[in-house]
Amino acid sequence: MSDPHPARTPDKEDKRTFLRKLAEFLHPGPDSTAELIETLAEAEDNNIIGAESRVMLEGVIRMADMTAGDVMVAATRMDLLDIQAPMDELINTVIDTAHSRFPVFEGERENVIGILMAKDLLKLRRAPELNIRALLRPAVFVPETKGLNDLLRDFRGNRNHLAIVIDEFGRVAGLITIEDVLEQIVGEIEDEFDIAEDEGDIFALADRTYRVSGDTPLERVNDAFSVSLNGVDPDQHFDTIGGLIAHQMGHVPKRGERYSVGGLDFLVLHTKGGAVKWFKVSPIADVDG
Known part of the structure; x- marks a missing residue:
């Protein structure tokens, strides 16, 4: 006859040796x-x-x-769309900035009324009777103190991959995307403008111009193009070409903007997070010719 009350076997046998248990006790x-x-x-x-x-x-x-405030794109660097702007202006902004989602404001930049997906603009071409307001998706607002772990869980749950960050006074402090959060884990997520590190930060293009990354050291640019950009502003010291150009322009450069200095013409190809990722550089003589 079987035992009606058999002894319970443990769910998982502890296979650690006595020495292993002792070591873990001494060195937790x-x-x-x-x-x-x-x-x-x-x-x-x-x-x-x-x-x-x-x-x-x-x-x-x-x-x-980490919190949303630690990795957000600051409000001054946000690319927004004005719902009252002409359609051509909106499309040009979308093309120039190359984002997939845009906060849309009405009146003041602080008054964000929704999020526009760049792909939704195509619907206006097919159905002109629609208006942008009908295409807006609800904007998600999060405090600066929102933890990144919680924010990532929210992004995965609600499928809204962009959030507007607000400060303690309820004002817009910036924006954050799911890409910004994931990059804290996997590093920078490459896009079509990124190249492998071993290919260098300056390389020649087929049209005899050069692509130069914004974080290229100034000395490297000087050597590569036989110029001297160190003395452009004797009162300031710049480590990178992106820092020098931004200072000379007086604002964060945007895609498509152009600036000439030291015998070189710099065309902004791509920006990310409020900084220039890539310039297209040509000697001014070539540009004039």
């Missing part, structure tokens, strides 16, 4: 973020995890302490 796991990150570095050194895995895990750990 990390109790701070810094120690945990140090442990990940040791794991990489011991070939337990790869370098990319370590970087991603560190990103996840660090992100736990």
Whole structure:
């Protein structure tokens, strides 16, 4: 006859040895973020995890302490659409900035009334009787103090991949996208303008012009083009060509803008996060010719 009350077997047998249990008792796991990150570095050194895995895990750990205000695009750098602007102006803005989503305001820039998907503008071409207001999607507003972990969960749940960040007074402080959050984990997400690091930050194009990344050191630009841009503003020191051009223009450059300095013509090809990603550079003599 079988035992009506058989002994319960544990759900999972603890297979750790006595020495392993003793070692874990004497040397408990990390109790701070810094120690945990140090442990990940040791794991990489011991070939337990790869370098990319370590970087991603560190990103996840660090992100736990970050907020929307830490990674947002500031309000002064936001590309917005005015709902009262002519259609041609709106389309030009969409093309020049190359974003897929745009906050739309009415009256003042602070008055964001919705989000416009760039692809929805195509509907106006097919159905002119529609108006932009009918195409707007609700804007999502989050406080600067919103944790990135919570924000990522919201993005995944509501399928709104852009949020307007507001400060403690209810004013627009900036915007943040799901890409901004994910980049804290996986690093910068490349787009069609990005090239591999080993291809360099200055390279020649077929039309005898050059593509130059905005974070190229100024000295490298001087050497590559046999110019001297260090003395353009003796009272200021610039590490990168993007910093110099932005200072000379007096504002954050936008795609399509052009500026000439030191015998070179700089055309802004692409911007991201309020900074120039790529310039197209030509000697001024070639431009004039």
